[in-house]
Amino acid sequence: MATDQLAETAGAGADDRSDFDGVLRFYTLAKRAEWQVRDLAWGEIPPVPQYKGSPQKLARRNDLWRSVVTQQLQADEIAVEMASQLFSIAPDPEAKLYYTTLVQDEARHTEAWLKLVAEAGGMAERDPYLDDLGRMTLDADTLEEKVFLMQVFYERLIIPRFRLIARSSRGTILEDLCNRLAVDDGIHHGAGMAYERVLLMHAGDRTKRKLVQAAHRMLPVFVEHSLWRPKAARRWGT
Numbered sequence: 001m002a003t004d005q006l007a008e009t010a011g012a013g014a015d016d017r018s019d020f021d022g023v024l025r026f027y028t029l030a031k032r033a034e035w036q037v038r039d040l041a042w043g044e045i046p047p048v049p050q051y052k053g054s055p056q057k058l059a060r061r062n063d064l065w066r067s068v069v070t071q072q073l074q075a076d077e078i079a080v081e082m083a084s085q086l087f088s089i090a091p092d093p094e095a096k097l098y099y100t101t102l103v104q105d106e107a108r109h110t111e112a113w114l115k116l117v118a119e120a121g122g123m124a125e126r127d128p129y130l131d132d133l134g135r136m137t138l139d140a141d142t143l144e145e146k147v148f149l150m151q152v153f154y155e156r157l158i159i160p161r162f163r164l165i166a167r168s169s170r171g172t173i174l175e176d177l178c179n180r181l182a183v184d185d186g187i188h189h190g191a192g193m194a195y196e197r198v199l200l201m202h203a204g205d206r207t208k209r210k211l212v213q214a215a216h217r218m219l220p221v222f223v224e225h226s227l228w229r230p231k232a233a234r235r236w237g238t
């Protein structure tokens, strides 16, 4: 990354960079909130909720949890790609610095989900709409659209879902992981809001219009994703 450029910025440079104070605050916050996959109580508590009952019922319940974990793994795999794209295209050194933490966070989330999916019995069916949403975000034309879709939109919407999963999986690795991810995505969303605000201050009408169009394109796919259930669950009518 452009460290010399950053050093220049940090010094009493020609232009005022105080617009980026918010972004830098989230950089500091992200560094402080960093955790490790090994911090979770692997092997001490169950990976996902355990039930009593007939083998069919157990298998069915476990398939549903595998599906929950698989979708989150899928989402974080897309998030790593998005984060590294944001890191490489963001022109502002403060934002680049912040994005180093986003790349690390999303990579760590993926590592944790991979370990959890293995402990829960393996991958389930992928949600095709989530892949569509990922592709649309990765292919978005402008930085303003990418920051908006990834950080302002998704990383805000995912937080209540993490809280819901955590409430339904007390005493498991899944609960702990979802609570950590809700905190991390709160930081990711806050940083995106702070950066998007600066970007839009300097954006023209055309960029702003494209942003609204991108949101409209995503919404129907997002609804499909919200309603999607794996084939197994559809068979059981859950």
Ligand SMILES: [Fe+2]
Pocket (backbone or CB within 6 Å): 076, 079, 105, 106, 109, 181
């Ligand atoms: Fe994540």
Ligand SMILES: [Fe+2]
Pocket (backbone or CB within 6 Å): 079, 106, 155, 184, 185, 188
């Ligand atoms: Fe995130």
